[in-house]
Amino acid sequence: MTIIKDSEGHEATVLNAMANFQNHRVLEIGCGDGRVTWRLADNAAFVMALDPNADDIEKAKGNTPERSREKVSFLPSTLEDFVASYTGAKFNSAIFSWSL
Amino acid sequence: MVHALQSVRKLLVPHGIVIEVHNLPVPPVIEVHSGTSIIKVGWLLDKTDFEVERSAFNALFQVIENGEYLLDDQRDFLFNTQVDDLQEMQSWLDQWWESAILSELTNKKIKAAMDQAGKGSRIVTVIPTRMVKLRVK
Numbered sequence: 001m002t003i004i005k006d007s008e009g010h011e012a013t014v015l016n017a018m019a020n021f022q023n024h025r026v027l028e029i030g031c032g033d034g035r036v037t038w039r040l041a042d043n044a045a046f047v048m049a050l051d052p053n054a055d056d057i058e059k060a061k062g063n064t065p066e067r068s069r070e071k072v073s074f075l076p077s078t079l080e081d082f083v084a085s086y087t088g089a090k091f092n093s094a095i096f097s098w099s100l
Numbered sequence: 101m102v103h104a105l106q107s108v109r110k111l112l113v114p115h116g117i118v119i120e121v122h123n124l125p126v127p128p129v130i131e132v133h134s135g136t137s138i139i140k141v142g143w144l145l146d147k148t149d150f151e152v153e154r155s156a157f158n159a160l161f162q163v164i165e166n167g168e169y170l171l172d173d174q175r176d177f178l179f180n181t182q183v184d185d186l187q188e189m190q191s192w193l194d195q196w197w198e199s200a201i202l203s204e205l206t207n208k209k210i211k212a213a214m215d216q217a218g219k220g221s222r223i224v225t226v227i228p229t230r231m232v233k234l235r236v237k
Contacts, residue, residue, distance in 0.1 A: 003183050003192050007224070010177040011121070011231075018173050018233050019119055027111060029104070083107045093117045094108045100101050100120055100156045 005035060012039060024092035029079050030099020034060030034072075040095070041068035048091070052078045101159030109168060109236055116236045117172065120160060124176065124228040125150030130202075131224045132210060133182075134217035141213050142206035144225055147199040160232055169234035179229040182222045186210060189223050 006012065015036075021043040031037045031049035033056055041047050047068075051057050054076040061074050075082065108118060127143035163169045183189045186207065193200045214221045 003181065003188060005179075005181050007180045007182045008178070011179055011229070014175045014177045014231050015119070018175060018231060019117060027108065029108065079104055079107060083111065086111065090113045091111050091116060092113055093119065094112060095119045095121075096104070096108075097119075097121045098123070100104055100122060100159060 011036075015039070019093065021093060025089060027091040027094040029094060029096050031060055031074065032056050032097075034063055034074070036095065036097050037072055037074075038065055038068050041071045044071065047072045049074045050077045050079060050082055052076065101155055102162045105159060105163045105234075106168060112236050114236060118169065118234040118236075120156065120232045120234070122156040122230060123150070123153045123179075124230055125153040125157075126228055128225050128227040130206060130210065131226060132213035132217050132221050133224050134221040137217060139213040139217065141209040142203070144197075144206075145201040145203065146197075147201055152199075157230075160234065163234070167237055170237050171232070172235045173233040174230065176228065176230050179227040181225045181227065183225075184222060185214070186223070189225075 021040055023045045024043075026040050026044045026047045028037055028040065028047060028049040031051045034049065037047055037049045037060060049060065049072060051060070057074045057076045064072060105118065112118070127145050130141050130144055132139045132141060164171050181192065183192055189202070193202065210223060214223070
């Protein structure tokens, strides 16, 4: 059983063409299994990845490549709850990937 | 959706960016691939007629009209999802696209196309997708 999302890599190509996340602090809303998170982490300074589904967050954590682990923080949370409690530094960019 | 865009704006630096990705509100084409051969079998419909996708676009439109964000860029592309068989396709739809409708006829056509294509064939759903880049105004 293998589900391959973005099998042609078009999403990655367009994302790279549209935005440069070099040294950005990135907030990802609705990270799912982390498919986009790891890509962001390659360039960003830090990625805060949210998803309300705790199972998906655990899956994303488990699948995170070694090179990205120090740069990514996964949090089981809705955007609403995160906004209400967050007091840290502001982000340079935010991503809603099928999660608006 | 407008509220989410407004909320996230509070967490962004001045001139910070938002990338938003959503399907275009049109039925994705379903294909069966085997080597270089592609058989187009039908479309994936949506019970809500893509209401979520229309709402996402309306929310983006609204925050730009409100003067909260600027439209910086927009690009459309095809997001392909590949699965091994119908069971896997149904499992993907159950998890990620609850309102999808895979008609009985399309189901039969997929089976027939996979039989025709032989071992190693894959089902590919070709999803027209839009990526929008907003900038905090």
